[in-house]
Amino acid sequence: MKVTILGCYAATPRSFTNPTSQVLEINNHLFLIDCGEGTQVQLRRNKIKFSKIKHIFISHLHGDHFYGLVGLVSTFRLLNRDNELHIYGPKGIKEIITLQLKLANSWTNFPLIFHELTSKEPELLFEDSKVSVSTLPLKHRVYTNGFLFKEKEGDRKLLIDKAEEYNIDYTLFKSLKKGKDVVSEDGKLIxxxxxxxxxxxxxSYAFCSDTVYDPELVPLIKDVTVLYHESTFLEDQADLAFPTKHSTAKQAASIANAANVEKLIMGHYSTRYTNIELFRTEASEIFSDIILADDGKEIIVE
Amino acid sequence: MKVTILGCYAATPRSFTNPTSQVLEINNHLFLIDCGEGTQVQLRRNKIKFSKIKHIFISHLHGDHFYGLVGLVSTFRLLNRDNELHIYGPKGIKEIITLQLKLANSWTNFPLIFHELTSKEPELLFEDSKVSVSTLPLKHRVYTNGFLFKEKEGDRKLLIDKAEEYNIDYTLFKSLKKGKDVVSEDGKLIxxxxxxxxxxxxxSYAFCSDTVYDPELVPLIKDVTVLYHESTFLEDQADLAFPTKHSTAKQAASIANAANVEKLIMGHYSTRYTNIELFRTEASEIFSDIILADDGKEIIVE
Structure with a gap:
């Protein structure tokens, strides 16, 4: 599992910082999460193949999370993409994108499939044999979802030496991987x-941005491997967190701690802060295994 | 008069190239022309004060000319702008921007005034005592306008030594600047x-992008000081120019030559070309005073 941070700063793109977007590689899927202005350039800089992106998840319709989407969709068109693109996001996203394509007289030549979200309960968005993606309802100033990406438990690992020792025919190996008992060539039940x-x-990976501090989130993300939780403010501006429906570094750490996650990635820093190490300093009083997001950073989870 | 090229490449933003946007400073006005994705970052990199931008002109609704507009408007809001912003562009632009502000629940706290264009004849968009701005109808795949910015002729220059020599009272200097004859203190008509x-x-400055080669443009831009004319293709791809409704370097030079302009700025290069000097090489067979646009370049016209 690998997370590539394309952008992790709040509010507005600047000369050297980008608004929210990240790529999650999990079980051979490549999921794009949020798509602030400039995301397509960040994808190029990080050498991520455009054609591998088949699913885009948009948390909410604040500009710093989706203003790069229409440009990315248009570029896919210019690159003669032909495979399906699925876009999951709040109701209204389809109208925004299609209106712009219509006025540019630039319909896509690939299937563009919108999945508009309105539910305030967690819902399954995508599932195949290897992975599932569900929403995590978040509390922010507008309708917002986080996303929970979960690998499915894989097949059992075949111990090939043992299988030969017990004289098991290779046609039964698939059954063994599925957890079944089998009969050996000499008739014994193994x-x-x-x-x-x-x-x-x-x-598993939980993306939670943007959100106010919300303990109701904890049971939904219990024991995930990696939690990305927004931390817009430090303690010096803690009084801004609730009215703007954002979180502080300590609040992000509290959620990570209560949910017993393995690792916490923090991001969505207010651009007023120049030293993001302070987010780690404050959060590490509550939770230890912290990674600070930064634009272009690749986070590999073994 | 100064033109700052924020972006001058066609189609799609890349790691080191930006789509169309430029700033024209003329007679203390600062006009933003087109606003491709990433324009707000380019404005920051070129240290252009956001609050000085009061008028934005959008040529057409292809993404590489306006996908950065909604982000710029949103950033103006975050920066607590309070002065008016005028946006001139094709019909539909108001719906695109207001829909996104509405869905983000982020109305601007400053007056946002749209001037939607539909005419296929030149029309006056803005005028004050020093400058006028009119449309230049262009022929492209969608409804498109170029823009003609014209300084008004200033006051006559007072020769202060002469005025004293002829014994003219200083209260008459304003009349002299306006071109009037006056009576000196000793009663003579001067x-x-x-x-x-x-x-x-x-x-004067004419911005013409995007457009097919169109000799009908020539009388509208006759004798302008600086012409920016798109040149998407070189001769090697000249057969693409007409079907895509773009121009070649030679075609841009032909228009500059026929219109008797002083200087030609070329840009809107197809990103397939890595050496933009070739645009000068081809165009200079037809027109000599050529400036190649490039991202971040400042062009000062004395």
């Missing part, structure tokens, strides 16, 4: 655990 | 030309 090992633990 | 000189010549 319990699965003797010839397989547990699969690697399924990883 | 013809204006004896004590004043011609004002500096009024400068």
């Amino acid at each position: 319990p699965n655990y003797l010839v397989t090992a547990d699969p690697p633990p399924a990883k | 013809p204006n030309y004896l004590v004043t000189a011609d004002p500096p010549p009024a400068k």
Whole structure:
């Protein structure tokens, strides 16, 4: 699992900082999460292949989270994309994008499929044999969702030496990987655990931005491998967090701690701060395994 | 008069090139022309004060000419702008911008005034005592206007030594600057030309992008000081120019030559070309005083 931070600053793009966008690579999927202005340039700088992006998830309709979307869709068109593009985001996103394509007389030549969200309960957006994506309802100034990406537990790991030792025909290996007991060539029932090992633990990623401090989120993200939680403010501006429906570094850490996550990525820093290390300093009083997002950073989770 | 090129490449923003946007400073006005994605970052990099921009002119609704507009308007809001912003552009532009502000629940706290264009004849958009701005109807794949910015001829230049020599009271200096004859303190009629000189010549700037090669443009831009004319293609791709309704370097030079302009700025290069000097090479067979636009370049016209 790899997270590439394309942009992680709040409010407005600046000379050297980008608004929210990130790419999650999980189980051979490449998911784009949020798409602030300039995202297509950040994708190029990070050498991410445009054609691999098939699903884009937009948390909410504040500009710093989606103003780069229409440009990216238009560029896909110019690059003669032909595979489907799925866009998940709040109701209204379809009208915004299609209005602009219509007025430019530039319909896409690939299927552009909108999944407009209105529910305030978690809902499943995408699922295949390897991964699922669900919403995490967030509390912000406008309708907002975070997203929970979960690997499915993989097949059991076949211990090939053991399987040969127990004289098991190779046509049964698939059954073994699925956890079944099998009968060996000499007629003995071989319990699965003797010839397989547990699969690697399924990883999960929760993206939570933008959101006020919200303990109701904790059960929804319990035990995730990596939590990205916004931390717009430090303690010096803590009184701004609630009225703007954002979080502080300490609040992000409290959520990570309560949800028992393995790692916390912090981002969505207010551009008033020049030294983002202070976010770690304040949060690490409450939670230890912290990664500070920064534009262009790749975070690999083994 | 100064033109700052914020972006001058066609189609799509890339790691080191920006789509169309430029700032024209003329007679203490600062006009923003087109606003491709990333324009607000380019404004910052070129240290142009956001609050000085009061008029934005959008040529057409292809993304590489206006996808940065909504972000710029939103940033003006975040910066607590309070002075009026006028946006001139094709019909539809108001709906695009206001829909996005509405869905973000982010109305501007400053007056945002749209001037939607539909005419296919030149029309006056703005005028004050020093400058006028009119449309230049262009032929492109969608409804498109160029813009003609014209200084008005200034006051005559008072020759102060001469005025004193002819014994003219200083209360009459304003009349002299306006070209009037006056009576000296000793009762003589002093013809204006004896004590004043011609004002500096009024400068003009024509922005023509995007457009197919169109000789009908020539009388509208006759004798302008500086012409910005798109040149998307070189001769190697000349057969693409007409079907895509763009121009070649030679075609841009032909228009400059026929219109007898002083200087030609070329830009809107297709991103397939890596060496933009070739645009000068081809165009200079037809027209000599050529400036190649490039992102970040400042062009001062004395």
